[in-house]
Amino acid sequence: MMNLFAKDTRRRIVGQFCLTILVFAVLGVLQGVAAATGSLSALLQTDSPTYGVSDAMVVRFTLANNGSEPVQVLPWNTPLEGKFTAPIFKVQSNGQEVAYIGPMVKRPAPTAGDYITIKPGEAVSATLNLAEGYAAYNAGSYSISFDANLAILGGPSAKLNGASVAPNISAATTLVLSENRPIPPSPAPKQATYTGCTTSETNTLSNAHASAEAIATEAHSALNNAPTSQRSTAPRYLKWFGTHTQSRYATVEGNFNAISGALSNQVITFNCNCNEPYYAYVYANNPYEIYICNYFWTAPRTGTDSQAGTIVHEVSHFTVVADTDDHAYGQTLCANLASSTPDLAIENADSHEYFAENTPPLSMGSGGSSCTRQPWDWAYCSDPNCGPCAAGEGDCDSDAECQSGLVCAHDVGLNYGQTSMMDVCENSSGCRLSPWDWGYCSDPNCGPCAAGEGDCDSDAECQSGLVCAHNVGLNYGQTSTMDVCENSSGCRLSPWDWAYCSDPNCGPCAAGEGDCDGDAECQAGLVCAHDVDSTIQTTMDVCEQPNTNACRLSPWDWAYCSDPNCGPCAAGEGDCDGDAECQSGLVCAHNVGLNYGQTSTMDVCENSSGCRLSPWDWAYCSDPNCGPCAAGEGDCDGDAECQAGLICAHDVGSDYGQASSIDVCQAPQVCTRPLWDWAYCSDPDCGPCNRGEGDCDSDSECQVGLVCRHDVGTAYGQAAAMDVCE
Numbered sequence: 001m002m003n004l005f006a007k008d009t010r011r012r013i014v015g016q017f018c019l020t021i022l023v024f025a026v027l028g029v030l031q032g033v034a035a036a037t038g039s040l041s042a043l044l045q046t047d048s049p050t051y052g053v054s055d056a057m058v059v060r061f062t063l064a065n066n067g068s069e070p071v072q073v074l075p076w077n078t079p080l081e082g083k084f085t086a087p088i089f090k091v092q093s094n095g096q097e098v099a100y101i102g103p104m105v106k107r108p109a110p111t112a113g114d115y116i117t118i119k120p121g122e123a124v125s126a127t128l129n130l131a132e133g134y135a136a137y138n139a140g141s142y143s144i145s146f147d148a149n150l151a152i153l154g155g156p157s158a159k160l161n162g163a164s165v166a167p168n169i170s171a172a173t174t175l176v177l178s179e180n181r182p183i184p185p186s187p188a189p190k191q192a193t194y195t196g197c198t199t200s201e202t203n204t205l206s207n208a209h210a211s212a213e214a215i216a217t218e219a220h221s222a223l224n225n226a227p228t229s230q231r232s233t234a235p236r237y238l239k240w241f242g243t244h245t246q247s248r249y250a251t252v253e254g255n256f257n258a259i260s261g262a263l264s265n266q267v268i269t270f271n272c273n274c275n276e277p278y279y280a281y282v283y284a285n286n287p288y289e290i291y292i293c294n295y296f297w298t299a300p301r302t303g304t305d306s307q308a309g310t311i312v313h314e315v316s317h318f319t320v321v322a323d324t325d326d327h328a329y330g331q332t333l334c335a336n337l338a339s340s341t342p343d344l345a346i347e348n349a350d351s352h353e354y355f356a357e358n359t360p361p362l363s364m365g366s367g368g369s370s371c372t373r374q375p376w377d378w379a380y381c382s383d384p385n386c387g388p389c390a391a392g393e394g395d396c397d398s399d400a401e402c403q404s405g406l407v408c409a410h411d412v413g414l415n416y417g418q419t420s421m422m423d424v425c426e427n428s429s430g431c432r433l434s435p436w437d438w439g440y441c442s443d444p445n446c447g448p449c450a451a452g453e454g455d456c457d458s459d460a461e462c463q464s465g466l467v468c469a470h471n472v473g474l475n476y477g478q479t480s481t482m483d484v485c486e487n488s489s490g491c492r493l494s495p496w497d498w499a500y501c502s503d504p505n506c507g508p509c510a511a512g513e514g515d516c517d518g519d520a521e522c523q524a525g526l527v528c529a530h531d532v533d534s535t536i537q538t539t540m541d542v543c544e545q546p547n548t549n550a551c552r553l554s555p556w557d558w559a560y561c562s563d564p565n566c567g568p569c570a571a572g573e574g575d576c577d578g579d580a581e582c583q584s585g586l587v588c589a590h591n592v593g594l595n596y597g598q599t600s601t602m603d604v605c606e607n608s609s610g611c612r613l614s615p616w617d618w619a620y621c622s623d624p625n626c627g628p629c630a631a632g633e634g635d636c637d638g639d640a641e642c643q644a645g646l647i648c649a650h651d652v653g654s655d656y657g658q659a660s661s662i663d664v665c666q667a668p669q670v671c672t673r674p675l676w677d678w679a680y681c682s683d684p685d686c687g688p689c690n691r692g693e694g695d696c697d698s699d700s701e702c703q704v705g706l707v708c709r710h711d712v713g714t715a716y717g718q719a720a721a722m723d724v725c726e
Contacts, residue, residue: 027337038066044079044146044171047127051519053179057130059089059144061171064123072115072153076107079146079324080116082126083242085281086326090145091134098142102133104282106349108295108305109330114155130175137181146171196270197292199450201433204307205270205292207415210427211301211308212315213263214391219356220256221609223249226364239335240355251346252355255322259312259352262288262321268311279310287318300417302392304331304359324349325592376418377711378721381408381425392416394424401425411437441485452476454484461485471497496540501528514542516642532533532558556598561588561605572596574604581605591617597690616658621648621665632656634664641665676718681708681725692716694724701725 040063047058061079065071077086084102091098118124130136130144147170194202214564226234232244241252262268266288274281274293281291282673290311299307316324327348328337334354338345345351361375381389381401388403389396394416396408402425412433413422431446433439441449441461448463450458454476456468462485472494473482480494491506493499501509501521508523509516516528522543529544531554544552551566553559559571561581568583569576574596576588582605592614593602600614611626615617621629621641628643629636634656636648649672653662671686673679681689681701687695694716696708702725713722 003435006428016147030226040064040071040073040150040169041066042146042169042171042174044144044175046175048142048175050178053181057136057175057177058127059130059173059175060125061146062123063118063169064127065120068120068261070120071118072112073118074110074115074151074153076110076114078148078150079128080124080126082128084128087133088146088148089130089134090147091130091136091142093136093138093140093142099135099285100133101135101283101285104284104314104326104349105281106279106310106313106326106353107329109281109333110151112153115151131181133561135183136177137183139177141174141176143172143174146170193269195269195271195273197270197298199453201292201297202270203431203435204297205447207426207431208301208307208311209263209268209305211392212311212341213260214265214427215302215308216256216260216312216315218390219352219358220253220260222364223253230365234364236336236355236358236364239362240338240351241345242338242340245342248342252352254314255324255346255352256356258321259315259356262315264310268315268668279305280314282314282317282320284317284323287320288315290314302357302359303414303417304354304357306357308392309353309357309456313349313354316349316352322352323347326350326354356699357375376422379710389425391425391427394418394422396423396425409433436482449485451485451487454478454482456483456485461525469493470499501543507545511543511545514541516541527552529553530559530563555603569605571605571607574598574602576603583705589613590619615651616666629665631666632664634658634662634663636663638676676722690726694718694722696723696725 001530011169018457043062043064045060047060047064051057059079062079062556063073063078073080075081077088079088084100085105086380087100087102091187105345116124119518130142136142142343147168148260150169168491185339194205197205222236226237228259231237231249234244237244237249241248271289271291274291276293277295278293279295279299280293282289296307296310299305299310302308316322317630324347327344327559328334329350331354334345334351336347337348338351359375375393376395377383378395381387381394381396387396388401389406390403391406394413396402396466399407402408404429406425408423409426410423411421412424412426413419414426418424431440431443433443433446434452436455438455441447441456443456447456448461449466451466454473458461459467462468466485467605468483469486470483470493471481472484472486472496476482476484478484491500491503493503493506495513497503497506498513498515501507501514501516507516508521509526510523511526516522519527522528525545526543527546529552530541532540532542532544532552551560551563553563553566555573556575557563557566558575561574561576567576568581569586570583571586574593576582579587582588586605586607588603589606591601591611592604592605592606593599594614596602596604598604600617611620611623613623613626616635617623617626618635621627621634621636627636628641629646630643631646634648634653636642639647642648645667646665647668648663649666651661652664652666652672652674654660655674656664657663671680671683673683673686675693676695677683678695681687681694681696687696689706690703691706694713696702699707702708706725709726710723711721712724712726715721716722718724
């Protein structure tokens, strides 16, 4: 028998299925059922018939494949997970149901990699401590049953995600608790706190909390204000909660009233001490503490499966709020649940989350919205039919395009699953920049930075007692150029940093250390040898013992030709800075390195006759030995550098297989800009544009009778953001 958890097959905590719990009084196997891809049977057992006050109340679950083909089963919300993530058992004692006290976990949608394979004739098992999931405190007999429709990968009934549902799998057992267990004390009232959270995590949660409150309040308002005559056909309600009845609608409206009230009026405690592959989880009977897990931090602030939506989801689980369950995860499966079983949809946490997130937006009226722009369109917030924008919406250009009390936060789009340059309406309080943003430590709402935070520009942007250490980002999982606030003692630079040897806390460097810039940065008796450590990079300068008779520089070093032990350079050697660094009769030819297998900017000693520059060199046309340039040659800086009758056309290099910024000599023409250039229509030599031409910025850049249509480039084979005269 294979132990499931000796081989962790789970890559992401995702999954969905409806879990129906019934009571069975029979010990052992009650039912074995043939699935579409095999024959499965379940066994529920206890390690002992009786448990004492200090014993772990071990329950063992085994699932066997009795068929001739392998079966792939989704283990989530089953005992096969080896821990409680949902109320997977029905537990009763003396005819009364025993309350579930374990966590309620939010997950995204499933993938094929989340299933486990049970081979023919094989069985998998897992154990759980019943006391960790259920309030089994009183002495007596307990009946425990499992009854679920397992999700099976593949099979003839597979739907959108490739999963089908096997016939019901059931098992039950009993155990006896010999004496009363102590009842844990109720948690003490908590003040607002962020347990185990860094400063940046606290800022992220503060903003996500505000966004959660905003979308929950908007959801309740949308339900409350929807015209009674349109509620039964409202696309937003039908999408997530299914067929309308007054009773179900009232339940959902009441749930959002409670969720919005909890987020606005209750003290939420965010606990960052979770390292599980979840978004978050809560204990439903322990309001209002939310455990924040790994997937939360990479989610957008708002939008589908967002940070704000996750908070709405988790708050809905609390028994004192909406007491929701997890019947389905992911938009596709939640929409299917609403269509097939609306009574379960109105008690499903993800359904409430998606209704609140409302992405893509759906109307609560049958007529829809008069706004014809897509969210995040450059004019969405300024359009009178769409804006002003609510919290978490964009693209805004100023505070005036945001609803009252909000500000337009610049370049925060990554927090919302958009491009980094997207400007978004947000609450004005709190930090509105992403950690490691160039202005994070200097922003009065974010800084000064604590130890390990950045990007700082000076010690003044760090908290008291800290200094801004330069180029140490690699120590913090960031880019090497990131400056980070650190304690002031000791060397704060990484070995081989360009300033390591010159820093008074790190240098002068010992033998074999770098990067140095001169002998003064090396310890007494050592010299700074240039470009001698290819193990780090070829240009690294290292402190070494002196050798006065040998050249200590690598060929092509920037000082090779000027060093008295290496130069002057012979023909074909470099890097030189002037003819004096070349042997007699040679000249220093600039930017000809490509002819010698080096970089294009390398200067090389050559014979003095002829043109010594490479075509397209920035000085090629102005050099008396090379220019003036003929038609199709560059790089030129003015018409005087071109042959008679030619002009220097700017930024047309791409027409000649060069960089677009290259200027090229060519016969004069009226318009020198390529069609679709950003200034094509506004250039007096090219515009105004005719029908089907762009890029335009206003109607005045189009010919009489035409208008500038925004973001229609795809109709002309251009980028979607291209504006075209029509």
